[in-house]
Amino acid sequence: MPSYKICVVFALALMLTACAGSYSRTALAPTAENYESFLPVGVTSDSRYFEDDSHDRLASLNRDMRKTLAQVPNGRGLNVLALSGGGQHGAFGAGVLNGWSETGTRPTFDVVTGISTGAIIAPFAFLGSDYDGPLKRFYTETATRDVVRLDVSGAVFGRGFLTKATPLKAAIRQELTDDLIRKIAEQHRQGRQLLIGTTNIDAERPVLWNIGAMAQTDTPQARDLIRNVILASASIPVVFQPVTIKVTNGEVRREELHVDGGLTREIFAYPYELQMRQLLRAAGLSNRKNRIWLIHNKKLEPTFDPLPGNATAVANRAFEMLIRSQSLGNIESILVLSNRDGFQANITYIPKEFQKKPKEPFDPEYMNELFSVGYLAGQHRHGWIYDVQDWQ
Numbered sequence: 001m002p003s004y005k006i007c008v009v010f011a012l013a014l015m016l017t018a019c020a021g022s023y024s025r026t027a028l029a030p031t032a033e034n035y036e037s038f039l040p041v042g043v044t045s046d047s048r049y050f051e052d053d054s055h056d057r058l059a060s061l062n063r064d065m066r067k068t069l070a071q072v073p074n075g076r077g078l079n080v081l082a083l084s085g086g087g088q089h090g091a092f093g094a095g096v097l098n099g100w101s102e103t104g105t106r107p108t109f110d111v112v113t114g115i116s117t118g119a120i121i122a123p124f125a126f127l128g129s130d131y132d133g134p135l136k137r138f139y140t141e142t143a144t145r146d147v148v149r150l151d152v153s154g155a156v157f158g159r160g161f162l163t164k165a166t167p168l169k170a171a172i173r174q175e176l177t178d179d180l181i182r183k184i185a186e187q188h189r190q191g192r193q194l195l196i197g198t199t200n201i202d203a204e205r206p207v208l209w210n211i212g213a214m215a216q217t218d219t220p221q222a223r224d225l226i227r228n229v230i231l232a233s234a235s236i237p238v239v240f241q242p243v244t245i246k247v248t249n250g251e252v253r254r255e256e257l258h259v260d261g262g263l264t265r266e267i268f269a270y271p272y273e274l275q276m277r278q279l280l281r282a283a284g285l286s287n288r289k290n291r292i293w294l295i296h297n298k299k300l301e302p303t304f305d306p307l308p309g310n311a312t313a314v315a316n317r318a319f320e321m322l323i324r325s326q327s328l329g330n331i332e333s334i335l336v337l338s339n340r341d342g343f344q345a346n347i348t349y350i351p352k353e354f355q356k357k358p359k360e361p362f363d364p365e366y367m368n369e370l371f372s373v374g375y376l377a378g379q380h381r382h383g384w385i386y387d388v389q390d391w392q
Contacts, residue, residue, distance in 0.1 A: 029202055030247065030254045038247035038254055040214075042221035047214045051197065051206040051265070055273045062274065064193060064210065068110050069283035071191030077288035078280070080343070081109040081125060082269045082334065084327065085116030085262035086297025088358060091139035091367035092350050093121050093295040095374025096383070098136055101129035103379055109293070113208075113268055115197045115261040117297055119233035123176060123211070126194045127183055134175050140371050144362040146171060148240070165231060165240045172227050181215050181223050188212025197261035197268055198232045201242060206264035208271070232258035266327040267296060269334045276341040292338050294388070296349035298327060303352055335388055345388040348377050 030038045039045050046060035072078055100106040114122030124131040147168045194211040209229045214222055232243035242257035269292050280286045307313040338345040354373050358366040377383025
């Protein structure tokens with residue numbers, strides 16, 4: 001999530017929302033009793049899951065994970081890459097991946113997950129080092145005008161959303177081409193998995209989208225849905241209008257509203273109910289070095305920085321602290337999973353020593369410097385904390 005003056009934007013958007021005309025979509029949405037039976041239009045039923053689903057309801061994910069484990073080459077373990085949210089701070093993750101590729105030691109990731117800005121990075125990280133170029137370009141050349149457009153009239157006279165993500169939607173379409181999505185489908189057929197997180201704001205639940213399974217459909221409708229999922233994952237509530245996802249239960253069509261995946265998770269590896277230890281044992285991988293790599297596009301350590309004392313500064317600092325607290329909680333949950341299932345968890349994140357501040361929500365100068373910091377972290381072993389269980 002972009003953090004610079006974000007609380008001011010939230011407050012202004014809320015005030016404008018109060019002035020906007022009311023809009024009811026009750027007739028368009030599923031009900032509390034039946035919403036779980038609705039599935040996205042135009043893709044297969046195994047295209048998504050609620051991350052907090054029961055073991056039984058994750059049966060198709062269990063099946064896909066068996067395929068993933070079956071294709072892991074002899075001599076190595078499973079590699080899972082988890083990419084956090086962070087808005088323009090995603091320049092750090094893009095730098096890590098570019099620097100890591102330069103060393104020649106970057107592994108092939110069998111599973112890649114992404115939330116918010118991590119959802120934008122994830123498809124390129126999934127496809128490998130050959131796609132580092134688009135990542136570097138997006139996170140070093142993008143400015144605020146390339147991501148959002150102020151829409152005060154729409155906020156006052158429309159549905160109350162302060163900005164439009166039209167530029168970001170166009171950028172996602174430009175980078176996530178039909179050919180690139182077909183390459184994701186090809187990798188999925190080989191057993192690899194790309195999972196993107198959004199938040200179903202109607203249900204207040206985290207949703208995981210199996211992008212490779214969706215790409216198998218190979219229709220314009222399915223490819224547009226993939227792009228909309230990535231847009232939704234990066235759409236800050238209130239600031240951006242939620243992304244509408246058309247769903248059906250086989251008889252009628254309804255719509256869901258999806259927003260930033262960071263609202264429910266800042267970073268994730270796989271659902272808690274997925275019985276990974278048993279799956280690894282069945283695949284003969286339990287004795288290999290299985291790893292989860294966490295790239296967190298934020299600082300995780302508190303920084304002493306005296307505030308001016310005005311409400312804007314206090315609100316912005318409070319918002320940053322909330323994100324950090326949630327991030328630490330999510331990381332702790334991943335550590336519980338890694339300990340339960342026999343993974344080595346490794347993490348890199350923006351160092352406390354990086355003190356430069358952005359001048360706008362997407363500041364190219366700031367992102368270039370942060371990309372360089374990430375690049376160095378990716379190039380050197382000391383850029384990672386290995387075996388995070390020993391961290392804290």
